Amino acid sequence: MAYSVASLARLIEEFEKMPGVGKKSAQRMAYYVLNLPQEEAERFAEAITDAHSKIHQCSVCCNLTENDKCSICSDPRRDFSAICVVEDFRDVLAIERTHEYDGTYHVLHGAISPMNGVGPDQLTVKQLLARIDGSVQEVIMATNPTVEGEATAMYLSKLLNPLGVKVTRLAYGVPVGADLEYADEVTLSRALEGRRVI
Amino acid sequence: MAYSVASLARLIEEFEKMPGVGKKSAQRMAYYVLNLPQEEAERFAEAITDAHSKIHQCSVCCNLTENDKCSICSDPRRDFSAICVVEDFRDVLAIERTHEYDGTYHVLHGAISPMNGVGPDQLTVKQLLARIDGSVQEVIMATNPTVEGEATAMYLSKLLNPLGVKVTRLAYGVPVGADLEYADEVTLSRALEGRRVI
Numbered sequence: 001m002a003y004s005v006a007s008l009a010r011l012i013e014e015f016e017k018m019p020g021v022g023k024k025s026a027q028r029m030a031y032y033v034l035n036l037p038q039e040e041a042e043r044f045a046e047a048i049t050d051a052h053s054k055i056h057q058c059s060v061c062c063n064l065t066e067n068d069k070c071s072i073c074s075d076p077r078r079d080f081s082a083i084c085v086v087e088d089f090r091d092v093l094a095i096e097r098t099h100e101y102d103g104t105y106h107v108l109h110g111a112i113s114p115m116n117g118v119g120p121d122q123l124t125v126k127q128l129l130a131r132i133d134g135s136v137q138e139v140i141m142a143t144n145p146t147v148e149g150e151a152t153a154m155y156l157s158k159l160l161n162p163l164g165v166k167v168t169r170l171a172y173g174v175p176v177g178a179d180l181e182y183a184d185e186v187t188l189s190r191a192l193e194g195r196r197v198i
Numbered sequence: 199m200a201y202s203v204a205s206l207a208r209l210i211e212e213f214e215k216m217p218g219v220g221k222k223s224a225q226r227m228a229y230y231v232l233n234l235p236q237e238e239a240e241r242f243a244e245a246i247t248d249a250h251s252k253i254h255q256c257s258v259c260c261n262l263t264e265n266d267k268c269s270i271c272s273d274p275r276r277d278f279s280a281i282c283v284v285e286d287f288r289d290v291l292a293i294e295r296t297h298e299y300d301g302t303y304h305v306l307h308g309a310i311s312p313m314n315g316v317g318p319d320q321l322t323v324k325q326l327l328a329r330i331d332g333s334v335q336e337v338i339m340a341t342n343p344t345v346e347g348e349a350t351a352m353y354l355s356k357l358l359n360p361l362g363v364k365v366t367r368l369a370y371g372v373p374v375g376a377d378l379e380y381a382d383e384v385t386l387s388r389a390l391e392g393r394r395v396i
Contacts, residue, residue, distance in 0.1 A: 011249040041250040044212045045243035051209040052239040
């Protein structure tokens with residue numbers, strides 16, 4: 001009989017299901033949990049159920065929130081004439097960190113990917129279209145620069161253009177601080193295409 | 199006002215406290231949890247509290263178990279004349295995977311590390327010494343090949359040798375399947391020292 005502890009194996013398994021977590025990391029995490037003081041382990045468990053039960057989508061932009069509207073959609077200092085379309089809430093966090101954007105967002109919760117069975121109906125496309133009235137001037141496509149993100153941006157721009165709204169896409173180019181030597185050809189040719197007078 | 203959701207931020211924070219988990223991974227994990235079906239999220243939370251409340255140390259070898267004795271110490275087919283001393287339960291799992299060892303274990307729950315304030319009293323050294331009676335023939339030091347693991351093995355061997363028990367240490371050498379070119383000097387010189395006639 002090999003060594004095994006049912007509840008430990010189950011905990012390791014739960015951690016292993018998470019994205020980017022392998023067997024070894026899951027064991028390390030389980031060990032960490034076992035060494036937590038009782039009340040901290042309970043707080044950890046509570047954080048999981050709490051987040052799950054309290055968080056839902058903002059009624060305007062579909063971003064995650066505990067309220068009816070998220071903190072951005074309910075902030076009067078925001079510029080409601082601009083909507084930045086992103087794939088998920090982490091992209092919102094990333095753009096907010098730049099402190100360069102004061103418009104609103106629209107969170108698609110994914111990208112169109114026929115291979116994975118994700119079509120426009122699985123995303124919050126309807127809610128985005130419903131937001132386009134006379135007040136919206138620009139929709140910025142900030143989906144990922146991947147095949148899926150690209151396809152999604154193209155698809156949405158075709159829907160949005162006839163509505164008379166300006167649709168823009170994030171610029172492609174070499175990442176700041178990176179070494180040209182390591183830039184892939186596609187990125188580099190996009191950077192050349194998009195070159196600007198200085 | 200930046201975008202923030204209290205319960206989401208708290209969940210990300212809980213994940214970020216885990217070993218080897220950075221900001222990005224923690225966000226990914228939180229996102230994974232939010233997308234779980236309600237009952238799976240509850241099962242995840244339960245696995246944490248469950249493991250924490252059910253698991254304690256085996257009364258013999260100090261390994262993790264839900265019972266009084268772990269499954270190895272309560273298996274009559276095991277060879278109780280050998281004790282393999284390891285730092286934690288993951289090392290037990292690693293050695294069990296070899297299927298080459300049928301003795302018992304002793305889990306120290308760490309290694310001596312004065313820098314981190316870990317002395318023999320914080321480990322299960324007393325419990326190990328209590329196990330040494332006439333029936334134990336050999337104690338195999340399988341602590342990590344690190345400074346701390348080494349110091350712990352040396353410390354324990356000094357305590358155990360006077361008790362008339364044979365104390366051995368895992369062999370050092372080049373890892374199987376590795377490239378000699380990439381082996382560090384210390385490992386390589388240990389491998390030379392330990393060379394055997396073939």
